[in-house]
Amino acid sequence: MTSLSAENVTSSWLGIPGTIEVFGFAIAHSARIVMTRYISSHVPPDTRKTIGKVTYYVIIAIALLSALGVSGLNLSGLFFAGGIAGIVIGFATQSLFSNLISGIFLQIDKPMKIGDPVLITGKLPDVAGVVVEITTLSSRLRMFDGTYVRLPNSDVFLSEIxxxxxxxARRVEISVGIAYKEDVGKVVGIIRKSLKETPLVLVEPEPDVYVDSLGDSAVNINVWCWVPFSVWFDTRKQIIQQxxxxxxxxxxxxxxxxRVVYFAKQSRRRKTGSSDVPPEEIREGLNIDEYVHQSD
Structure with missing residues (x-):
């Protein structure tokens, strides 16, 4: 009887952790399906799979620790070692998890998508190009010079996109400098007429031509006009040429x-006290101090 009772207790003791593990696997599998098919349905497939895997393994780990706790084992040492390992791993993978979370938020917010021409500025140096790929950890752009650049998602998420x-439509902005002697009103009229003759310049919003500033060498006139986005670059080149x-x-x-340079002719007495001054040809081509030094 005693042996049978011990076996029953042992069987019961082993059955509870096993049941917890079975339920843990079932819940983890169901949670991965839900995360993949429903909750994460608005993100790309690779991000969807990543979210599903993370959810699955987190639930499995929780179930395993629960089963070990029910079995009566002393887990204080395991938790202590795991805590230290978690701190070390956390510091080592801080940027990795930051990029992961930022990538998920980028997929949800969708400030850009594949094929979009974008300018990313702010936290990063200015990066302009076409979006090629947005993954869980990074975004890749093809810059306008043909090169490719990979940007961490954490930096992209914190930058202005x-x-x-x-x-x-997109606005064309051009600055034109004219001589001070020119008639500003006449120049503005010529530019306005040129814009009206360009078929791809939109009538609404109306083009704007105005004096922006008085520079060192020219009167600077700004030219603003709107053109269809798809032909912005070609139209801008055409407008400048026209x-x-x-x-x-x-x-x-x-x-x-x-630059206007004035040469000042000044007479100075020599350090010797005489009233003689250097000849004109020396005063124009030689520093007065050098002349006095050489004369001494």
Missing amino acids: RNYSSAV IKRELDGNGIEMPFPQ
Whole structure:
């Protein structure tokens, strides 16, 4: 009787942890299916799989620890060692988890998608290009010079993302410098007429041409107009060429940077006290102190 009772107790003792593990596996499997098919349905497949796997293994770990606790084993040493290991691993993988969480939020927020031309600025140096891939840990862009760049998702998420594909039209901004002697009103009229003759420049919003600043060598005129996004770059090149051609045809000067230099002719007495001064040819080409030094 005693032996049978011990066997029953042993069987019961082994059955509870086993039951917990079975239920743990079942719950983990169900949770992975739910996360993959429903909750994470609006994120890409690779991110969906990652979320499902993380959920699955977290539940399995919880079930395993629960089963060990019910079995009566002393887990204080295991928890202590696990705590230390967790701290070390946490510090070592801090950036990894930061990129992982940021990648999930990027997939949910969707500030950009594959194929979008974007400008990322702020936390990162300015990066402009077309989005090629957005993974769980990083985003990849093809820059306009043809090179590829990989950006950590944590930096992308904290940066300002300017998406150029979200609008139908985009503004063209050009700065033109003219000589101070030119008639500003005439130049503004020439540029406005040039814009009206360009078929891809939108009438609404209306183009704007105005004096922006008075520079060192030129009067700076800003030219703003809106064009369809799909032809922005080609239209911008066409507008610049057309404005240059019209200004040249009307004899409008666009000056180079200029500097006016004055040569001051000053008479100084030599350190010897005499009233003689250096000759003109020396005073113009030689520093007065050098002359006095050489004369001494």
